[in-house]
Amino acid sequence: MTGDVVGTSSYRREQGEAQDAVPAPLRELVTALSNAGPLPALWTRTAHDWIGERLSDDEQRLAAQRAVQDVLDGCMQCRPALRAWLRAGIAQAPVILQATPVARTPFTQAWHGQAWGKEAAK
Amino acid sequence: MSAAILIIAIVGILSVLVYLWRRRPLDALLAAVASAALFLLGTGWKLPAEMGATLAIDSASPPVSLEGVRALRLQGDGLRAAQWQDLPARPLTWTAPASATMRLDFPRRLALGRMFTLTIERSAKAPARLQLLAENGQLLAEASGEGALTVEWLPPLAETLDLKARLLDAGGQPLAEGPVPVAVVETPPLQVRGRFSAPSFDLRVLNELLANSHAVIDWQVALGKSLSRSETAREKMDRRDLLLIDAAWFERASGASRSALLDEVKGGAALLVLGANANDSAVWSSLGLALRAQPQDATVGPLALPSAPLNPASAHAGAWQGRDAVWARDWGRGRIGWLGAADWHRQAIKEPRALALWWQGVLDTLAVQRSEEVNWLAPQEMPLPHQRLEVCAQGVRGKVHFPDLNQTLDWQRRSDRVDAACVAVWPRQAGWLRMETRGARPVAGLTYVYAPGDWPLWQAAERRDATARYAARTPVNATQTRGMLPGWPFGVVFALAMLLLWWRERR
Numbered sequence: 230m231t232g233d234v235v236g237t238s239s240y241r242r243e244q245g246e247a248q249d250a251v252p253a254p255l256r257e258l259v260t261a262l263s264n265a266g267p268l269p270a271l272w273t274r275t276a277h278d279w280i281g282e283r284l285s286d287d288e289q290r291l292a293a294q295r296a297v298q299d300v301l302d303g304c305m306q307c308r309p310a311l312r313a314w315l316r317a318g319i320a321q322a323p324v325i326l327q328a329t330p331v332a333r334t335p336f337t338q339a340w341h342g343q344a345w346g347k348e349a350a351k
Numbered sequence: 352m353s354a355a356i357l358i359i360a361i362v363g364i365l366s367v368l369v370y371l372w373r374r375r376p377l378d379a380l381l382a383a384v385a386s387a388a389l390f391l392l393g394t395g396w397k398l399p400a401e402m403g404a405t406l407a408i409d410s411a412s413p414p415v416s417l418e419g420v421r422a423l424r425l426q427g428d429g430l431r432a433a434q435w436q437d438l439p440a441r442p443l444t445w446t447a448p449a450s451a452t453m454r455l456d457f458p459r460r461l462a463l464g465r466m467f468t469l470t471i472e473r474s475a476k477a478p479a480r481l482q483l484l485a486e487n488g489q490l491l492a493e494a495s496g497e498g499a500l501t502v503e504w505l506p507p508l509a510e511t512l513d514l515k516a517r518l519l520d521a522g523g524q525p526l527a528e529g530p531v532p533v534a535v536v537e538t539p540p541l542q543v544r545g546r547f548s549a550p551s552f553d554l555r556v557l558n559e560l561l562a563n564s565h566a567v568i569d570w571q572v573a574l575g576k577s578l579s580r581s582e583t584a585r586e587k588m589d590r591r592d593l594l595l596i597d598a599a600w601f602e603r604a605s606g607a608s609r610s611a612l613l614d615e616v617k618g619g620a621a622l623l624v625l626g627a628n629a630n631d632s633a634v635w636s637s638l639g640l641a642l643r644a645q646p647q648d649a650t651v652g653p654l655a656l657p658s659a660p661l662n663p664a665s666a667h668a669g670a671w672q673g674r675d676a677v678w679a680r681d682w683g684r685g686r687i688g689w690l691g692a693a694d695w696h697r698q699a700i701k702e703p704r705a706l707a708l709w710w711q712g713v714l715d716t717l718a719v720q721r722s723e724e725v726n727w728l729a730p731q732e733m734p735l736p737h738q739r740l741e742v743c744a745q746g747v748r749g750k751v752h753f754p755d756l757n758q759t760l761d762w763q764r765r766s767d768r769v770d771a772a773c774v775a776v777w778p779r780q781a782g783w784l785r786m787e788t789r790g791a792r793p794v795a796g797l798t799y800v801y802a803p804g805d806w807p808l809w810q811a812a813e814r815r816d817a818t819a820r821y822a823a824r825t826p827v828n829a830t831q832t833r834g835m836l837p838g839w840p841f842g843v844v845f846a847l848a849m850l851l852l853w854w855r856e857r858r
Contacts, residue, residue: 239577239581240580240581241581241582242581242582242583243582243583243585244567244568244570244582244583244584246585247562247565250507251507251508256508262510263510263511310486310487313485313486313489314487316507316508317485317487317489319507319508321507321704322464322506322507323464323507323563323564323707324464324465324466324505324564324704324711325463325464325465325538325565326541326561326564326566326710326711326714327462327464327465327538327540327711328538328541328593328719328720328721329715329718329719329720330462330538330720330723330726331720331721331722331723331726332722332723332724332725332726332745333722333723333746334746334770336769336770
């Protein structure tokens with residue numbers, strides 16, 4: 230009598246990769262649009278595919294396609310608007326559980342060390 | 352008026368009257384002069400304010416120097432904090448204007464996956480509507496009401512956002528509109544090690560939440576005495592941000608295992624105990640945690656989750672501080688948290704986002720932290736073109752480069768910033784200003800420079816705050832620091848008048 234469930238056995242597996250809500254080419258395009266630098270190869274296809282697939286409203290889709298054409302024509306001021314249209318195609322942004330970033334400076338380290346020293350002395 | 356001054360006045364008037372009655376006008380005049388001189392000597396009269404060097408400040412063209420200036424007079428909102436810092440402390444005569452102001456509060460830098468929150472605090476109390484707009488004018492979030500207004504939005508990508516906020520009155524007329532710049536950055540994935548004594552739906556949902564957050568997970572669930580289900584991390588874990596156990600695992604663990612775990616926490620890790628299967632309160636008293644049995648229908652936290660069977664009796668229990676179903680305490684350089692809630696898996700389908708946000712709150716309460724080499728500090732006031740901008744950061748040394756300004760500057764230590772270093776730059780134009788630390792591992796940062804016409808009411812509020820802080824540096828009103836009339840000439844006049852009277856009486 231081990232208390233184990235009959236027919237079950239231990240197993241060990243490697244953690245899988247989580248799926249991304251946003252395709253990598255689109256992420257790269259949005260990052261490139263954030264800067265004044267060159268855009269990825271075939272970026273218009275990525276943008277058109279995404280817009281066609283995700284923006285169901287005709288007016289919005291046309292406005293987004295105009296933004297693609299404006300950026301293609303070299304309009305730098307139009308890049309933020311295109312980013313916004315691409316972003317609008319993302320249905321729901323996920324909450325990502327994460328740690329809070331803190332700067333470990335000599336001051337904070339000394340402070341925490343002192344606080345623990347006092348507590349340990351109690 | 353003191354008694355001595357009163358006596359001087361009475362004696363002086365009587366003397367003058369006596370001399371006049373005796374028809375000696377010259378002596379009466381001398382008595383009047385002597386009395387007046389003694390009166391002024393005793394009272395210490397002040398010079399009128401206008402006779403001192405008081406400078407009227409024009410907010411549009413602040414003075415370069417205050418040499419020879421004893422006090423300041425000001426009308427309007429005043430100067431920016433950077434401008435006041437350049438001036439030495441002087442008494443300031445200023446009344447804050449009563450006109451409307453507003454203050455915006457939002458993070459300039461945000462980690463991807465965190466909720467962006469914008470709050471506008473207004474001095475006006477009339478109903479209004481706040482809209483958060485994307486770069487293409489699309490509405491992202493909206494809130495309406497009286498007083499302070501808050502909107503929330505979850506950015507889906509890591510990018511620099513040039514959002515806009517618009518404040519409308521009850522009739523839909525715009526009250527204010529301006530840029531809301533925020534840099535959304537990616538953060539390294541959470542590294543989690545979980546050890547559990549029994550499987551549950553809660554554990555499965557938590558595992559999914561962590562996996563969807565791209566966390567690196569080392570997970571082990573005991574199914575029986577010799578059965579376990581393990582999931583190894585997809586990559587090597589160089590640090591452990593979070594240690595997860597359920598209460599039963601700790602209660603059944605050997606003394607050596609418990610000590611090893613607590614030593615790991617003492618070294619700086621964060622440990623979260625899932626209290627839903629706690630059974631033995633005596634075990635937890637060794638951590639200073641006094642657990643009490645909870646009523647079966649008790650709920651905890653903002654999601655009203657069922658309470659764990661054993662929880663601390665109050666929010667503050669010794670070293671343990673509780674909030675939203677989590678009680679946490681420092682343990683060495685690390686932290687230990689007790690999660691006193693159960694059955695959160697029921698929220699996974701009904702309210703998945705609320706559940707994820709609640710879990711992020713749990714991690715924040717536990718203070719799960721990740722060291723960052725460089726921490727760029729947000730500017731203390733709105734950066735404007737051609738105005739001095741203080742760029743400060745923690746964990747920096749050496750130099751910092753501003754590509755847009757083609758400037759490389761040395762970080763300077765500042766007495767008013769304990770462990771940060773700063774440089775001063777004068778941005779040339781509105782927009783994002785890039786900077787990068789120099790060294791073996793350069794770290795880039797961004798700050799947004801507003802246009803001079805952006806958010807005038809916010810600028811006014813910042814100027815008023817800065818002016819109030821400057822006035823507090825010398826907490827004496829200018830009228831109270833007027834120059835005193837020197838006393839010695841009155842003493843001389845009094846003595847001469849009395850000598851003349853004495854000489855005339857002796858004649």
